[in-house]
Amino acid sequence: MRLLLLQGYLGIPINSKENILIFNWYNVNHKKDIINTNYGQGIKSGFERSINHQTKPIAGRDSRYNFDYSAGAFRPVLKKSKIQWCSELKYIHSDDDLQLDKKPVALVSFPGSGNTWLRYLLQQATGYYTGSVYKDYGLLKNGFPAESITNASVLVVKTHEWGVNARKMFSKAILLVREPEKAIHAEFNRQSGGHIGFASPDRYRRTNGKYWQQFVDDKLRGWQQLNMDWLYNFSGSTHVIFYEQLVHNTEHTLKSVINFLGVYVPTKKFNCAIERKEGIYRRKKRVLNFDPFTSEMRIKIKNVQEKVYDAIYQTAAPEKRKR
Template structure:
């Protein structure tokens, strides 16, 4: 059996385990007809899966979480008044860092989370996308690729970034390595789609923060965009929940906005990175970062059919989150059907 077949078999096994969990939790009548031995096997498999998913990053031998002071650096708070302790902190590359994926659909808050992580740890974060705008703004790990071992986490949007008909199960499985420790960042799909549509329709140095006329949210091009992105949002979330074979940390953008320091500390614990109270104090006093869009939370461009799609997609993802004992995603009340 080749590598692709083995990987896919693992993915199928994890899916079967999740389905088994559904049966154990919600179809008790079926269990009455199974033997105690079979129930014991299912319980042990489920416990193994849960223990793995809810564990923390197991850092590779030699990964001592030390920065490389010979490589380029960036002062994240260099605009502070002269004499501020935050002015002296630098972000740098590491050496031999254990790979950890940061997975989300675009415009779910991954750039802001990267800013918080870089400020809190002093390590650059990486990306699959080589965004020159982010690099010029101080995310020097942006051009470092996914496998160099010099960045703390590596961002990917899976197949959702390409907005093509990449719904093939095997393509999606191979695009994001299921063996790597993963941070899954989830945002209410309606809000993420609004932000992504803005960036999708903008060019230039301010595409991450500028607004577009509300009239651009009308027409068939936006309706098609919503339908495609809703599907991709659910695919990315369910793929990671069903296929991850390593530690998985789920964080909701709404929780990050509500209490960023609490969520940041939880991510640091998942990564097994010591908490530097001096850096964390500077993060707390420089919370915004460079790429947070000033958007109205009341704008609603969606038709009823789209709101129903959001509700159903969030409901299905929440069912998996509940089965795997992760916090549930709250849908924006203004977008519920």
């Protein structure tokens, strides 16, 4: 696997077999023996899930999502959305030149990690539709007319899934990673208030806080499983970026993704995308008058985050592992 971990500007070549670049932008803890080297095998034996039977809400998703891995390549474009695009959107491959055996590129993330926002940025910059393994009707009607299309007619295909059935349909992958506490909180807000809404304070207090506690435990487990599975078990080229990079250095991070995709984007169009980077699918900040995360939650989240970030660091730069 050729893994590109983009964490800044200073590239370090890794070994002769793989062109792997690691950058020291993000502070990654790397403690000795924190990652079991057989973890990938453990995922294969224990974490594999069949996509075909997913007809009810799982992993924090709700009934608006319909899983369909056999969606056709093209559909009539819906009425214009309220988004102003830098150029008219189109499919990256037409019906005539679409190769049936060509696999699409996955845009992988845990829910709440900025997948929809990155799709928006890519559509603005490239002018190509992005697809999804889900059919979110809100997105379908507002800016993402190729929602539920899962082949190479689209630039990338959104997925929050992991396991062999989720991975096998893709040739390459962009893995978008966000700090688990922020991702879990964002997904809780999405389930309660939609893509840009918020959960009411009462939602955190349901069943004396047990509902929120269980939500955090379940989603933290899913966050770890998804990132570890794609990191260790996907055989294609993988490009890892952090959501925090995308927020604080949008231009550089977006360029790195476009370069990985091998798509030419004129400077004028790219600058237009940066000017319109906010879009309509970024949730505004809201300050709660209480802290929903307990100290026990934060300790558990911190430990899991360190394990995953160490795995990213060690996979990207094996000779840099702390002895």
